[in-house]
Amino acid sequence: MKGKINLPTKIIKFKLKFEVEKQFGTPGAFVIENGDKHEFFLKSATLQYIVPERKHESFHFKCNSWVYPLDKTGVKRIFFLNQLYLPSETPRGLVELRKKELEKLRGKRLKDEIKQWDRVYDYDYYNDLGDPDNGREYARPVLGGHQFPYPRRLKTGRPACQHAESRAGGCFQVYVPPDERLSHEKQEEVINNLADALIRFFTPKSDDTQQSFHEYPDLLKKIVHFFVPKAALLSPAEMSKFQSILDFITGKPRSGSHGDTSKFDSPEEIFDFFSDKEVKELEGWVMQKLQKLVPTDILNQVVATTETSRSLVNSQLPSIIAEDKYAWLYDGEFGRQMLAGTNPVRIRLLKDYSEIERMNWPNVETHRNKIQEAIKENKAFILDHSYLLPYLDMVNGKGVCTYATRTVLVRSQWDTSIQPVAIELGLPDSNGNMVVDQSPADQLLWILAKTHVAANDAAHHQLVSHWLHTHAVIEPFIIATRRQLSVMHPIHRLLDPHFKDTLHINALARAIFLNAGGILERTLFTGEFSMRLSSHFYKEWRFDHQALPTELQKRDMAVKAEEITEKPAEKETEKKKKEAEDQAERDEGEAGIDENAVELDDNIPATTTDNSTDKQEKYPGGVKLILEDYPYAKDGIEIWDAIETWVTAYCKIFYESDESVKNDGEIQAWWSEIRNNGHPDQKEGWYELTNRESLVRALTTLIWITSGLHAAVNFGQYAYAGWPPNRPMLLRKFIPKRGSPEFHELENDPDKFLIQMWPDKFQMAFVIAVMDLLSRHTSDEVYLGQKSPENNWEENKDVDKEFENFSEKLKEIEKNIMERNKKYNLMNRWGYAKIPYKLLYPDTSKTKAPASKEKDGPEKVDITGRGIPNSISI
Incomplete structure (x- = not known):
């Protein structure tokens, strides 16, 4: 040779x-x-x-x-x-090799700790979050099993310590099979991104020049316009209350904090996080706190940068304050974020007025007719975080003050926005419950109540919508795919791009974010009970409910297309009414909205009228939305439909009949292992894979979770939570009762109260840095509808043709989204903050970021970069 x-x-x-x-x-x-x-x-x-x-x-x-x-x-x-073969079609000479390769990946004979060179996949409980050897305060319950049901995670084989898995030498030393690890370049990029964010948001200001954020004309009128009914007449005392709100927002000068740099002197200092700064060595107290949260190699990168660089750094403003620094205060913007923000999957249609009657709402009679009419017309909604009630005795304390909130929202009569009308603030002692609404006398309480709702929603987003419903539930599917489906299996090839880097990202999350004393426990109000709360929601989880059409129906935000019984006359009347409303909104809105706020493609053709009678064409996913101006659902259901069409065509190429699915030994073993070994605590919600239809539904759901759903709940975090007052992770004061001494203190000095209620300076800066990291697309990302070098289907022309059709369909969806984003009368696509909804913009033309000519790693891209990555890789 x-x-x-x-x-x-x-x-x-x-x-x-x-x-x-x-x-x-x-x-x-x-x-x-x-x-x-x-x-x-x-x-x-x-x-x-x-x-x-x-x-x-x-x-x-x-x-x-x-x-x-x-x-x-x-x-x-x-x-x-x-070449792709179903097991029954495998060439005779490869049959035994195919079986032996899968046996090696299962690693049944390994008894010792798994080494970095081992290619083995197996399941384990979440017994790696606690660290009892480091003290009782670091002990955490094992997740998985009857008491705390949970999906299983990848086994590492590390020895046990006091009912927990022992710690690895470092977060980057946790076992992950070699082919699942982040590339060296991507790992360095993630480390550099976090180090850069810490430097940007913790470096002290280098000059005394303060950018003014309070010189805005007619701000008081603006606040009054949005908070008070148009016909209301305000007394001088009431105007004084609004002036106090204005003083708070604009940073009314206050006395210093006696040199304690961990506290704010005034609310205006929050904007300093985003100011231009010269890179400096971080203060000692900052480094001491970071050492408890950040891996050593990342801190070393921070130290090295601050020692060698004195460059000027600046930060992109979070989108929520980039155009209008006060838009986050408006009721319409609050409601919009429940449809187009970071957590658009919790709100549901309010169908029963009895839910209102259970609230201790003093002013309910004033609003009864309005809400009953809204319920009748499918225009009333509820954001329910009452599940927190049993946890409040454990959570509250140690400087954390939390309610279990329920928020009633009603669609505006003026536009498509939804507005909160009442907020219930619940405590374990029902005597402590209170309901706040928009009455002029309660405007300060109304702002505080919305802030507590936002904190509830932020915790639900991080622990459930983001971590549990994407990262955690998908891990057993990846393990089972590697163990039971040969690389020659068509379904392995289909799913492989959607599993890239996820096992390693999840391992890092358990070592840095979810562990005892980790980032989430120190930044979320749920603290050490965070993962228990996540386990509570896993009890309700069902795989079939993560199919987007089913999930929307579960929240009554959509109905099946075949259930629509609208009469033609009623439909025409509603159409004319809607056209008149749209035209009125267009006439009113054109003068006040900058059409250059977002890049528009002038070559996009106008949307054509669909005269088809096929309900599947009219209603993607086979469902009709209750609220058409629901950006997450509107864009998402089109993407779901495109994925389902692609998966259906793909499966038909390899499975000639339902019987061939039933007789596929590998696919049946795969599904059985997912149910019995990967998700053994959840017995409901599983399809029976006995035909092509059920297989297509299962595969479409998997691809949706890893691509569209994760993109929607992940990449908007900096845009909204990068401004902590909009999405606080914890709050430190309860709302004072009306007429109490604390209430009079709030009225007299609202800025002091809010500074004391918000997280401290370190917590805010750290959360902003983390949101910055999580919202960035890495340079090696492959996006939905793109061919990766490892998966370009060149060996199968039929598959290649269907994938091209899929890509073309996504390009049509891009055009649809841009067309919708041009319609400013669709308030929920822009809102008062003027943030166009792009979290589900496929951007199939996106290419890999070019390498920088400098020696400092990949070229940085805009943190709000669009695109749906194929996999959960950040």
């Missing part, structure tokens, strides 16, 4: 010659062993006959896997040709 080495930049190409029997035929796999002492990454291999009569034949193997030394692994590596 002869060898030749070529050395391009970072890739080594080996050219090898070897002899085979004349009638060898088509190679379906090859076996390789690494006799060196170092591992290497094998990108691909191509075998080609060199004899003249067969020189045109070549066989390509896409490997993309680490090959470790044989003396460590004890097994040789097998790589299969890029």
Whole structure:
């Protein structure tokens, strides 16, 4: 055998010659062993006959896997040709190799701690969050099982310590199978992104120049316009209350805090987080606090940067304050964020007035007719966080003050926005309950009540909508896919792009964010009970309810298309009424909205009228939305429909009948293992994979969770929670009762009260930095509808054609979204903050960010960059 080495930049190409029997035929796999002492990454291999009569034949193997030394692994590596086979169709010579490869990945014979070179996948409980050896305060219950049901996570095999798994040497040393790890470049990029964010938001200001945020004309009139009914006449005393709100917002000068740099002197200081600064060494008290939260290698990067750089840094303003610094205070903006913000999956239709009657609402009679009429017309909604009530005795204390809130919202009679009309603030002692509404006498309390609702919603978003319903529930599916579906299986190939980096990201989350004393426990009001609350919601979780059409129906935000019984006359009347309202809004809104606030494509054609009678075409996903101006649902259901169409076409290529699904041994073992080993605590909500339809539904749900759902709940975090007053993670004061001494203190000095209620300076800065990190797209991301180098379907023309159709469909959806974002009368797509809804903009044309010409890593992209990544990779 002869060898030749070529050395391009970072890739080594080996050219090898070897002899085979004349009638060898088509190679379906090859076996390789690494006799060196170092591992290497094998990108691909191509075998080609060199004899003249067969020189045109070549066989390509896409490997993309680490090959470790044989003396460590004890097994040789097998790589299969890029051909897809159902188990029953596997060429005879590959049947045993296919089985043996899956057996190796299950790693049943391993008893000791799993080493970094092991390629094994197995399940374990969440017994790695606590650290009881470090003290009783770090003990946490094991998640998974009867008491605290939970999805299973990837097993690492580390030894136990006091009913918990022992700590790894560092967060980046937790076992993850080699092929699931972040690339070195991506890991460095994530570290640098967090280090950069910490420097930006913790570096002290280098000059005394304060940017003025309080010189805005007619602000008081603006506040009055949004908080008070138009016909109300305000007394001088009432105007004084509004003036106190204005003083708070504009940063009325206050006495200093005697040198305590952990506290605010005035609310205006919050804006200093986003000011231009010269990089400086972080103050000692900051470094001491960061050492408890941030991995050492990231802090080392911070120290190295501050020692060697004195460059000027600035921060992009969070979108919620970028256009209008006060938009977050408006009721309409508050309601819009429940439909288009970071947590658009909690609000539901209010169908029964008895839910209002259970509230201790003194002014309920004033609003009864309005709400009853809104319920009748499907225009009343509720945001319910009353599930917190049993946890409040455990949560409240240690400087945290939390209510279990319920918020009633009604669609505006003027536009498509929804407005909160009443907020119930619940405590374990029902005598402490109170209901606040928009009455002029309660405007200060109304602002505080909305802030407490936002804090409730922020915790639900982080623990349930984001972590549990995307990261956690998907992990068992990835493990089962690696254990039960061969790389030659068509479904393995379909799902593989949607599982990229997730196992490693989840391992980092358990080591840094979710662990005892970690980031979420120290920033969320739920503290050490955070994961228990997450477990509570897993009890209610069902896989079939994560299908978007079903999820919307569960919240009564949509109905099945076949259930629509609208009469033609009523439909025409409603259409004319809507057209008149839209035109009135357009006439009123054109003068006040800057059309250049967002980049628009003038070449996008106008939306055409759909005269089809096919309900599936009229109603993507087979459902009709109750509220058409619901950006998350409107864009999401179109994306869901595109995914479902692509998956249906894909499955038809490989499964010729329902019987072929039922007889697929690997797919049945895969599904059984997910239910019995990956999600054994949840017995309800599973499809029976006995036909193509159920398989398509399951696969579409998986792809939706990893792409569209995760994008919607993740990448808007800096835009909204990057301004902590809008989405506070915790609050430190209860709302004073009317007429109490504390209430008079609030009236006399609202800015002092709010400073004391909000998180402290360190907590705010740290949350902003974390939101910055989580909202950034990494430079190696592959987006929905794009072909990755590892998954371009070149070996199957039928699949390639259907994937092109999928990409084209996503491009049509992009046009639809941009068209909707041009319609300023759709208030929930822009709102008072003028944030166009782009979290579900596919952006199929997005390409990999070019490498920077500097030596400081990949070129930074706008933190609000659009696009739906294929996988949960951040």
